[in-house]
Amino acid sequence: MLKLADYKAYCLDKELSPNTIKNYLTTLRQFGRFLQQKNISSINKEATIAYKQSILDQKYSLKTINQKIVILNVYLNWLNRPDLRIKMLKKQSEIHRISINEKEYRRLLHHSEGETQLFILTIANTGLRITELCHLTKEDLNHRSIAIRNKGKTRVIALPVFVKKKLKRFMAYKPLSAIIFSKTQSAYRAELKRVAALAHVNKKKVYPHSFRHYFAKQFIANGGDSTELQQMLGHSSIETTTIYTHLDSTELSQKFAEIRNT
Numbered sequence: 001m002l003k004l005a006d007y008k009a010y011c012l013d014k015e016l017s018p019n020t021i022k023n024y025l026t027t028l029r030q031f032g033r034f035l036q037q038k039n040i041s042s043i044n045k046e047a048t049i050a051y052k053q054s055i056l057d058q059k060y061s062l063k064t065i066n067q068k069i070v071i072l073n074v075y076l077n078w079l080n081r082p083d084l085r086i087k088m089l090k091k092q093s094e095i096h097r098i099s100i101n102e103k104e105y106r107r108l109l110h111h112s113e114g115e116t117q118l119f120i121l122t123i124a125n126t127g128l129r130i131t132e133l134c135h136l137t138k139e140d141l142n143h144r145s146i147a148i149r150n151k152g153k154t155r156v157i158a159l160p161v162f163v164k165k166k167l168k169r170f171m172a173y174k175p176l177s178a179i180i181f182s183k184t185q186s187a188y189r190a191e192l193k194r195v196a197a198l199a200h201v202n203k204k205k206v207y208p209h210s211f212r213h214y215f216a217k218q219f220i221a222n223g224g225d226s227t228e229l230q231q232m233l234g235h236s237s238i239e240t241t242t243i244y245t246h247l248d249s250t251e252l253s254q255k256f257a258e259i260r261n262t
Contacts, residue, residue, distance in 0.1 A: 002029075004025060007028070019131060031051055034054055048076070099217075100213075111198040118166055118181075120211055122167070124218075126163075127216060127232055128157065128212070141167055188208065216229055
């Protein structure tokens with residue numbers, strides 16, 4: 001029923017990344033299995049709503065559910081059936097607020113070393129996604145700016161000098177490797193959890209994307225402009241950028257405590 005071969009060809013033509021295409025097809029195959037199990041012979045609004053309920057019943061995280069909904073809606077647009085699209089769940093921004101603060105960041109750096117510390121430093125000083133970070137090469141360190149390609153778009157970033165120097169020293173011990181961070185993403189995630197335990201930081205707040213949020217918050221806190229940040233992070237919408245800079249309840253309390261309107 002689903003035109004997955006044609007859709008894959010479309011994604012390849014749009015030059016989407018292999019990981020993005022893989023994620024799209026995984027969700028759409030799940031949707032296809034759901035239709036078969038329910039003996040649904042044609043896609044209609046009732047079917048898409050029922051699929052949404054099925055993934056809600058499977059207890060996925062809010063972020064994962066919304067990702068699956070976006071993937072399905074993009075596919076429905078491609079089919080020229082926008083009328084079948086389903087609504088995302090609200091409060092997506094709450095996920096983004098579960099991130100580290102400056103004190104926690106300092107503790108994580110203090111309790112990390114070697115490649116893991118460089119991993120943290122690089123994301124926290126560039127705002128790169130983990131998928132983008134794991135594509136940085138030794139050759140990139142020879143250039144003033146680096147072209148980052150993701151989701152069919154390209155943006156330019158620059159590594160701070162002190163980070164670049166540290167990465168060059170690190171790569172001196174990896175003469176046969178072209179990729180700087182060559183471990184699997186799951187390996188880096190696991191290492192961050194280990195460091196979180198050592199630093200006594202809530203493990204739920206320590207994940208690669210948390211350092212991207214930290215970069216965004218620090219940029220704004222230091223007087224940066226949100227439209228500049230949007231370009232640096234590679235967001236297509238300024239609304240997405242503002243999610244990254246929202247304050248959590250602890251940060252809001254601290255801001256209120258600093259007010260002295262006498």
